[in-house]
């Protein structure tokens with residue numbers, strides 16, 4: 001069977017079925033060499049000179065991400081932040097970019113501070129509104145529209161295809177942080193996006209033991225070549241062992257994400273009517289603002305991320321009750337990050353600090369692959385203790 005006809009599940013499970021030609025090993029070796037032998041006639045026919053950005057340990061992971069995203073080419077980076085910032089640094093000072101008000105907080109901070117100091121004109125808008133984008137975009141001047149969907153920590157949904165139509169009509173590129181969407185659930189490039197970014201730290205690796213990022217492009221372009229040069233010259237590259245772990249992690253991407261989605265849906269529905277919960281934010285709930293757009297552009301689930309807003313009591317504010325709930329869980333791990341096999345719970349406003357769009361009573365939940373009933377029982381017990 002030709003790989004072109006295989007389902008992404010099959011490509012991921014076997015990491016494209018690559019075999020090490022020298023040994024016939026079905027798991028790849030880890031290439032630690034930093035430099036490569038030059039031919040006697042002074043050529044480099046291997047195509048590799050120095051491994052800052054030429055390590056063979058990247059090849060399989062990059063090829064797999066490219067296949068799963070239906071893209072042209074991918075690049076691994078040392079972190080999601082290294083990947084995301086490379087996209088902005090490929091622009092020029094003075095360029096106008098549009099970004100969402102609700103987005104991954106650390107990138108928002110970088111855009112507000114470093115990127116703005118460097119000369120980018122960054123405008124933050126309600127990205128779930130086509131009218132807001134239409135009003136913000138400046139034909140010829142806006143070079144990039146950055147979106148994240150579902151977006152941290154409210155899981156705001158942005159219509160990728162509609163955003164691309166507006167941005168492209170004005171001559172701007174569209175880049176999508178698809179960390180939470182994962183290639184299992186959505187493929188932004190097939191909806192018109194130019195670049196898709198992953199914090200591979202999260203679902204792609206899936207085991208909370210690698211910091212990594214990736215970019216995948218729909219078609220080659222001068223911007224993509226600048227991004228390649230930025231990786232090579234700024235040197236935010238992944239280590240070979242981390243690339244190897246990432247490849248291994250991606251082999252189980254589909255069953256992990258599907259389990260997390262199914263459990264997240266159950267957890268969202270259960271707590272949506274719970275007496276100690278004011279609101280559940282999850283794109284899989286029909287009452288959620290972005291539900292119909294999410295249903296149209298995500299397949300097979302709405303992701304493993306949700307947030308709950310905890311009700312206060314006579315003695316405790318919603319914020320205090322949320323923090324007390326997180327303090328009482330046993331199975332959920334009280335930690336930041338997301339997308340691992342273990343479920344995490346976090347009082348998000350404490351992490352993000354001033355300027356966060358997270359309400360003070362919000363707990364962010366990253367659903368792992370434990371038994372959903374156990375996760376529900378543990379959270380319910382913690383809510384009960386916090387409201388005792």
Ligand SMILES: *Cc1c(COP(=O)(O)O)cnc(C)c1O
Pocket residue numbers: 079080081082084104107148152177179180199200201202211212213338
């Ligand atoms: C974690 C995360 C990032 C940053 O990735 P790092 O690997 O931590 O640098 C970017 N976007 C989203 C949505 C994330 O969750």
